[in-house]
Amino acid sequence: MKQPNRAVALAALLLLPAAAAAAQRDVAYTYTGTVHAVQTTTRSIDLIVGVGMALRLVHIRAAPTTSMAGDGGPVALGDVAPGDVVRADCRMTDTGLVADRIEIKRRGQ
Amino acid sequence: MSRAGTWCTVALALLAGGCQRVLKPGDPLPGLTRPERDRFDRGKVVFDSVFTPQTGLGPLFNSTACGECHEDPAAGGRGDEVEVHATAFKGGLCDPLVEEGGPVIQQHATPALKQALGIDSEPFPPSASARAARTSPVVFGRGLLDAVPDSVILKYADPDDKDHDGISGRPNRSVDGRIGRFGRKALVPTLEEFNDGAFVAEMGVTNPAVASEETIGGQPIPPGVDPVADPEIDAPALDLANAFVRFLAPPTPSQLDREGQRGRTVFTDIGCAACHIPLLRTGDNPVTALRNKEFAAYTDLLLHDMGPDLADICLGLATEPEFRTEPLIDLRGATAFLHDGRAATLEQAIEAHGGEASASRDKFKALPPSDRAALIAFLKAL
Numbered sequence: 001m002k003q004p005n006r007a008v009a010l011a012a013l014l015l016l017p018a019a020a021a022a023a024q025r026d027v028a029y030t031y032t033g034t035v036h037a038v039q040t041t042t043r044s045i046d047l048i049v050g051v052g053m054a055l056r057l058v059h060i061r062a063a064p065t066t067s068m069a070g071d072g073g074p075v076a077l078g079d080v081a082p083g084d085v086v087r088a089d090c091r092m093t094d095t096g097l098v099a100d101r102i103e104i105k106r107r108g109q
Numbered sequence: 110m111s112r113a114g115t116w117c118t119v120a121l122a123l124l125a126g127g128c129q130r131v132l133k134p135g136d137p138l139p140g141l142t143r144p145e146r147d148r149f150d151r152g153k154v155v156f157d158s159v160f161t162p163q164t165g166l167g168p169l170f171n172s173t174a175c176g177e178c179h180e181d182p183a184a185g186g187r188g189d190e191v192e193v194h195a196t197a198f199k200g201g202l203c204d205p206l207v208e209e210g211g212p213v214i215q216q217h218a219t220p221a222l223k224q225a226l227g228i229d230s231e232p233f234p235p236s237a238s239a240r241a242a243r244t245s246p247v248v249f250g251r252g253l254l255d256a257v258p259d260s261v262i263l264k265y266a267d268p269d270d271k272d273h274d275g276i277s278g279r280p281n282r283s284v285d286g287r288i289g290r291f292g293r294k295a296l297v298p299t300l301e302e303f304n305d306g307a308f309v310a311e312m313g314v315t316n317p318a319v320a321s322e323e324t325i326g327g328q329p330i331p332p333g334v335d336p337v338a339d340p341e342i343d344a345p346a347l348d349l350a351n352a353f354v355r356f357l358a359p360p361t362p363s364q365l366d367r368e369g370q371r372g373r374t375v376f377t378d379i380g381c382a383a384c385h386i387p388l389l390r391t392g393d394n395p396v397t398a399l400r401n402k403e404f405a406a407y408t409d410l411l412l413h414d415m416g417p418d419l420a421d422i423c424l425g426l427a428t429e430p431e432f433r434t435e436p437l438i439d440l441r442g443a444t445a446f447l448h449d450g451r452a453a454t455l456e457q458a459i460e461a462h463g464g465e466a467s468a469s470r471d472k473f474k475a476l477p478p479s480d481r482a483a484l485i486a487f488l489k490a491l
Binding site: 032051056108 | 307
């Protein structure tokens with residue numbers, strides 16, 4: 001019984017950092033903000049978010065699997081325009097924020 | 110009647126008569142519970158706390174304490190500081206210039222930042238299309254303004270001037286699309302968010318709601334310049350500061366004499382009250398002292414075009430000439446008027462109104478001297 005226990009403990013020790021890192025990567029972020037810029041070539045958007053007058057810029061990439069919605073149906077990234085208010089459900093990856101879903105909540109002026 | 114009976118009768122008479130205490134600048138709202146009053150008192154300590162670089166100040170900042178800018182005639186009052194804001198209006202959209210440090214241009218730097226970069230203030234954003242000066246207003250009664258339902262604000266909105274009265278107020282929207290009401294351009298939807306953001310934008314004090322510092326004109330803070338770990342104040346301290354501001358009462362307007370009463374009529378007759386709505390009513394609220402209260406607000410919390418002479422920056426949906434109707438609260442001690450303090454008297458402030466307010470301004474100018482004096486007397490009683 002001692003050998004399997006040691007193996008399990010060793011496996012746990014080895015897997016723990018990887019599991020922790022994966023958990024960290026999987027942390028979900030939801031941002032609702034005003035679109036500052038849309039880059040269709042890199043499939044990304046910059047969102048203005050913030051609290052009060054302390055405003056921040058968030059860079060979010062859209063993956064091929066990112067669900068895009070707005071105007072009562074599906075939309076393309078190119079349909080998103082600066083000034084639109086969008087909600088982006090994202091997760092942090094090694095290369096930054098990637099959106100699982102982007103929804104246009106309000107069209108800009 | 111016994112002595113106890115007499116006192117009971119007097120107390121009942123006072124209650125029945127709606128005896129109300131005269132509220133001075135800095136007083137708490139009437140009707141706070143004991144725990145709320147305790148938070149108000151402890152929040153005032155946070156509000157007046159002076160931050161240093163060792164306790165989180167900076168590296169960029171406009172002031173060292175909330176109470177440094179909001180101090181006259183009591184904590185929560187006005188200040189003589191004038192801030193600098195900047196944005197860019199391009200392609201029909203307003204850019205708050207976040208990539209260049211954001212719309213608030215901090216005017217001071219900590220010694221460590223000055224040593225690292227050789228700057229005394231945040232660099233003015235090169236892409237800015239406009240610059241604005243902003244005075245520090247009183248924050249009395251802001252908890253009541255916060256408690257006014259959005260539906261009330263929308264009720265007064267008439268963006269297309271469908272009633273053809275020349276007034277076309279519209280709400281601003283925050284970056285996430287909610288109806289705004291705080292700030293001279295009404296960008297910010299709630300009092301709590303305005304305060305949370307102000308800790309960082311005005312003092313460089315990070316907090317649980319805004320955990321990251323402002324950039325230095327869009328560039329990261331040099332290493333070693335901001336050694337205090339974020340957040341630089343904790344949630345309980347932030348909550349107390351918010352409670353203090355939320356529970357500040359609007360001072361009771363002075364009793365109007367005959368001239369002041371005449372001025373109140375003139376205020377309505379010449380159209381001031383079309384935007385400076387005299388009374389607003391709060392909605393349901395967890396705080397009894399803020400729930401279903403009618404109060405003298407003299408604002409509709411909407412954006413109005415004030416004409417090219419007052420125009421400065423855009424912000425959110427607000428274009429350069431659009432400003433939120435300023436609440437007329439505690440005017441009696443004011444010595445500078447309008448968003449940038451350019452007017453030294455109420456007369457000058459009224460005469461500087463343009464755009465949608467042009468007709469009212471012209472009526473004011475055409476008033477006989479006695480009616481002008483009456484209007485000013487009324488405003489000075491607020």
